[in-house]
Every structure is written in C-alpha cells, then in structure tokens.
Amino acid sequence: MRKIEAIIRPEKLDAVRAALEEKGITGMTVVEVKGRGRQKGITLQWRAGEYRIEFLPKMKLEIIVDDKDVETTIGTICEAARSGKVGDGKIFIYPVEQVVRVRTGERGKDAI
Amino acid sequence: MLAIWFALVLLVALSGTVSAEEVLKVDTGDTAWVLASAALVMIMTPGLGLFYGGMVRRKNAIATIMMSFVILALISVQWVLYGYSLAFGPDIGGIIGSLQWLGLNGVGQAPNADYAATIPALAFMIFQMMFAVITPALITGAFVERIKFSSFLVFALLWATLVYDPIAHWVWGVGGWLRNMGALDFAGGTVVHISSGVSALAIALVIGARKGFGKEPLEPHSIPMTVIGAVLLWFGWFGFNAGSAVASGGLAASAFVVTNTAAAAAALTWMLLSWRSRKPSVLGAATGAVVGLVAITPASGFVGPMAAIAIGIGAAVFCYSAMLFRMKRNVDESLDVWACHGIGGTWGAIATGIFATTLVNPAGANGLLYGNAAQVVTQAIAVAVTWIYAFAVTYILAKVIDATMGLRVKEEEEDVGLDIGQHAEKAYS
Numbered sequence: 001m002r003k004i005e006a007i008i009r010p011e012k013l014d015a016v017r018a019a020l021e022e023k024g025i026t027g028m029t030v031v032e033v034k035g036r037g038r039q040k041g042i043t044l045q046w047r048a049g050e051y052r053i054e055f056l057p058k059m060k061l062e063i064i065v066d067d068k069d070v071e072t073t074i075g076t077i078c079e080a081a082r083s084g085k086v087g088d089g090k091i092f093i094y095p096v097e098q099v100v101r102v103r104t105g106e107r108g109k110d111a112i
Numbered sequence: 113m114l115a116i117w118f119a120l121v122l123l124v125a126l127s128g129t130v131s132a133e134e135v136l137k138v139d140t141g142d143t144a145w146v147l148a149s150a151a152l153v154m155i156m157t158p159g160l161g162l163f164y165g166g167m168v169r170r171k172n173a174i175a176t177i178m179m180s181f182v183i184l185a186l187i188s189v190q191w192v193l194y195g196y197s198l199a200f201g202p203d204i205g206g207i208i209g210s211l212q213w214l215g216l217n218g219v220g221q222a223p224n225a226d227y228a229a230t231i232p233a234l235a236f237m238i239f240q241m242m243f244a245v246i247t248p249a250l251i252t253g254a255f256v257e258r259i260k261f262s263s264f265l266v267f268a269l270l271w272a273t274l275v276y277d278p279i280a281h282w283v284w285g286v287g288g289w290l291r292n293m294g295a296l297d298f299a300g301g302t303v304v305h306i307s308s309g310v311s312a313l314a315i316a317l318v319i320g321a322r323k324g325f326g327k328e329p330l331e332p333h334s335i336p337m338t339v340i341g342a343v344l345l346w347f348g349w350f351g352f353n354a355g356s357a358v359a360s361g362g363l364a365a366s367a368f369v370v371t372n373t374a375a376a377a378a379a380l381t382w383m384l385l386s387w388r389s390r391k392p393s394v395l396g397a398a399t400g401a402v403v404g405l406v407a408i409t410p411a412s413g414f415v416g417p418m419a420a421i422a423i424g425i426g427a428a429v430f431c432y433s434a435m436l437f438r439m440k441r442n443v444d445e446s447l448d449v450w451a452c453h454g455i456g457g458t459w460g461a462i463a464t465g466i467f468a469t470t471l472v473n474p475a476g477a478n479g480l481l482y483g484n485a486a487q488v489v490t491q492a493i494a495v496a497v498t499w500i501y502a503f504a505v506t507y508i509l510a511k512v513i514d515a516t517m518g519l520r521v522k523e524e525e526e527d528v529g530l531d532i533g534q535h536a537e538k539a540y541s
Binding site for chain 2: 043044045046047048049050051052053054
C-alpha cells in the first residue's frame with residue numbers, strides 16, 4: 001500500500017476528483033495549504049503600489065491506494081491537474097504500514 | 113420622591129416649550145433635514161471602522177473596528193459635557209468658546225441665530241457632535257495593529273479637547289479668528305480632514321512602525337468589508353456636506369450634487385491610476401471615492417458641479433502621489449490618513465479658494481477663477497495654521513502619553529494580534 005500526496009492548484013481539485021472517480025479511486029483527504037516552489041509568490045496591489053505574497057494557496061490531496069493502483073493514480077492526477085505552467089504542483093509517494101477501517105476493524109487492503 | 117421627579121421633568125418640559133416659542137420660529141423642513149443629516153453623519157463613524165477594519169490583518173479586525181465604535185460613545189459624552197461649549201460657546205478672544213454652555217446649559221429647543229436661525233439649537237448641537245465624533249476616529253488609521261487600547265482612549269479624549277474643539281472654534285465659532293479672517297470651510301476641510309490627517313502623521317512618527325513593516329506583506333484581510341465601509345462613508349457624506357447648509361433648500365441640493373460628483377470623479381481617476389500601473393484596483397476605487405469626498409468637503413457649499421469634477425480628479429492624483437511618497441519614505445502611517453485626509457483636505461481647502469463663486473452661495477465669496485485671488489491666500493493661511501497647530505499639539509500629546517502610559521502593546525501581543533491581546537475576542541472563530 002502506498003500513500004500518494006499530491007499538491008495541486010486549488011482550481012483543479014474538482015477535475016482531479018472526477019478523473020480519479022472514473023478510475024474507481026474514490027477516497028481522499030483534502031487539505032488547504034500554502035506553499036511555494038518554482039512559481040514562487042505573486043504580486044498583488046495595495047491602494048497605491050504593490051506587495052509580494054511569497055506563499056500561494058494550494059490543495060494537498062492524500063490518497064491511500066493498493067500498490068497496483070499507484071501508477072494509474074499518478075497518471076490520472078498529472079493529466080487532470082496539468083495546466084502546463086509553473087505552479088502545477090508535485091506528487092510524493094510513501095509506503096504505508098497499515099490501514100484500519102474504524103467502523104469494522106478491517107485491516108490492510110480491504111480497509112482502503 | 114417619584115412625584116418630585118415627575119414635577120421636575122414637567123417643569124423642564126414646559127420651560128423648554130415656552131422658550132422655544134418666544135424667540136425665533138423653528139422651520140420644520142430645515143429641522144427635519146438637519147436631524148436626518150446628523151443621523152447620516154453618525155453612520156459614517158462605524159462605517160469608517162469597517163473601511164479601516166478590512167484593511168488590517170484578520171488578527172486585528174475587531175480591535176480596529178472597536179476604535180471607531182467606542183469613539184462614537186466617548187465623544188458623544190464629551191461633547192454634551194463640555195466639548196460643544198468649548199467649540200461653539202460664547203467666544204473668548206477668538207481662541208476658544210467659554211464654558212457657559214457646560215452640560216448643554218442654555219442649549220435648548222429655541223434656535224440660536226448665530227449658527228442656525230431656523231432650527232433648534234439642540235439640532236445644530238447634535239449635528240456638530242457627529243463631526244466631533246468622526247474626526248478623532250479618522251486618526252485611528254495611523255496606529256492600527258499596535259496601539260494599546262487604554263492609551264488610545266486617553267489620546268482620543270485629550271485630542272478632541274485640545275485639538276478639535278479649538279480648531280472648530282477658530283473656523284466655525286462666532287468670533288473665531290479664522291472665521292473672522294474670511295477663510296471658507298463649508299463642511300470641515302480644515303477642521304475635520306486637515307486636523308485629523310496631519311495629526312495622524314504626528315502620532316505615527318511617535319508610535320513607530322508595525323513589526324514586520326516593509327519586510328512582510330501586511331495584507332488587507334477583507335476588501336469587501338472596506339468597500340462596505342466606503343459606501344457607508346459616501347452615503348453618510350450627503351449629511352455631512354448637504355446638511356452643513358443647516359437648511360433644507362437650494363444650497364443643500366447643490367452641496368449634495370457636488371459631493372456625489374466629486375466622489376465619482378475621484379473614484380474613476382484612482383481606478384485609472386491603478387490600471388495604468390497594473391490592474392483596476394477595487395481598494396483603489398474605494399479609496400478614490402473617499403478622497404474625492406474629503407476634497408469636496410470644504411468647497412461643497414461654494415462650487416458648482418464642473419468644479420466638483422476638477423476637485424475630484426485633483427484629489428485622486430494628489431492623494432495617490434502622497435501615498436506613494438509616504439511609502440517611499442518608509443513611514444508606517446498605516447492606513448494613509450495623512451495622504452487621504454491631510455493632503456485631500458489641503459487640496460480641497462485651496463481648491464475652494466480657486467473655484468468658489470457667489471453664484472452658488474451669496475453668503476460665501478468668489479475665488480481665483482472669479483477674480484478674487486486673495487481668497488487663495490486666505491485659504492492657505494487657514495491650511496498652514498491648522499497643519500502647524502494640529503501637528504505640534506498631537507506630537508507633544510503622543511510623546512507625553514508614550515512616556516507615561518506607553519502607546520504600544522508588548523511585542524508578543526502584537527504578534528498574536530490586538531483582537532485577542534486587547535479584547536480577548538476573535539473576529540472569526
């Protein structure tokens with residue numbers, strides 16, 4: 001089992017959710033985050049003059065999948081979240097030791 | 113006990129009606145308009161709280177709103193107790209009103225021909241009260257996000273007493289020396305806007321910059337809130353300027369029209385200025401409307417609608433430049449009270465000397481464009497006097513309060529925000 005952590009543009013969240021759902025991946029946790037990468041910040045206007053915002057709002061998706069679904073998930077997210085400009089985000093993959101469904105106590109793949 | 117109290121109330125009520133009938137006749141239309149105007153000006157102060165509240169960070173939102181709100185309460189009481197008497201009471205040497213009207217003694221239902229012959233003296237008093245209220249509230253933009261609430265209350269009360277009341281007397285009080293000199297200020301360009309704007313700069317220099325100023329972005333937390341505040345100011349300003357005719361008639365209508373025209377011209381101009389540098393700014397358009405209102409204030413009873421457009425455009429250009437200048441000098445006069453009210457008020461006062469015409473108001477004077485260049489000089493003297501007096505007294509007052517009570521909150525408190533630090537409340541839970 002793997003945890004896929006994807007940081008994406010906030011406006012792409014729904015497209016990513018829909019694309020993943022088509023592939024049968026329905027579960028995810030979404031966190032509103034701020035961050036920066038190659039896009040760095042943006043310049044906004046004050047009443048006169050400008051100021052820089054160094055951290056931009058992004059969405060972080062946390063998705064736990066079976067090993068066999070990892071590549072599909074990554075591919076689907078990349079396709080749905082891409083705009084082609086800097087700031088599209090990043091995906092991180094971690095091993096997951098155990099998954100437990102609270103309601104039934106099921107463990108492992110069945111609990112995903 | 114109760115019977116005596118009722119008898120007393122009855123006696124006061126009767127004496128009130130008797131005196132109201134024996135002197136000047138009250139005009140119902142004038143009285144209705146001035147009372148409605150007082151209510152319009154009243155809403156400007158909490159509106160100002162929203163205007164400023166939206167421009168600070170969320171951790172200081174209610175502390176900022178509270179300053180305007182509490183000033184409404186504080187100065188209302190000050191004005192009734194002694195403020196009105198100092199500003200409008202029987203003159204002492206052209207400098208200050210006497211304390212003869214302490215506790216509104218002698219200010220009754222009958223008109224006072226010196227100020228407004230057709231409305232009750234009480235109506236004139238309450239209308240003027242709302243001006244006394246909003247003026248110190250304007251200054252609060254200078255020291256948001258770092259001032260200690262207790263010190264702020266002391267400052268506001270002393271400032272109203274030592275700066276506002278005397279200047280109001282000089283310009284508007286019968287016998288006031290600037291009034292006698294012939295300075296024109298229809299609704300408070302010098303008294304309200306220059307005095308508050310210049311004082312804002314003085315106290316900002318004493319209290320110092322916010323932590324992080326110039327290093328971190330000190331972002332406005334709610335532009336919609338600021339726009340609502342600007343709209344309430346614009347709305348209330350009809351009372352401020354058109355009410356200053358202290359009569360319901362042609363002059364009030366004229367002041368109403370030029371007020372709206374100047375605000376509109378300035379909002380458009382500021383929007384275009386921001387567009388030229390980047391994109392059409394919403395905060396810019398709202399600010400533009402306010403500086404247009406500021407600049408037309410002294411002129412509103414003396415100029416026509418074409419002059420109002422020129423005054424509005426000038427206000428946006430001068431105040432926008434003043435704001436850039438202030439930022440370049442790295443002065444944290446946080447919400448630009450000096451750039452908007454100090455510079456906007458100064459332009460308005462000088463513009464009154466340029467565009468004033470007796471065609472609009474026979475009781476006024478002609479300005480430069482109507483062959484009376486001397487009026488510009490008179491206006492400039494009133495401006496200079498107000499700048500010097502307001503700056504000097506406010507600077508000393510701020511220094512004294514800083515040395516005794518301390519103007520600023522502790523650094524940790526500034527980090528956490530004044531909402532929790534000073535009020536133990538949060539704007540957004």
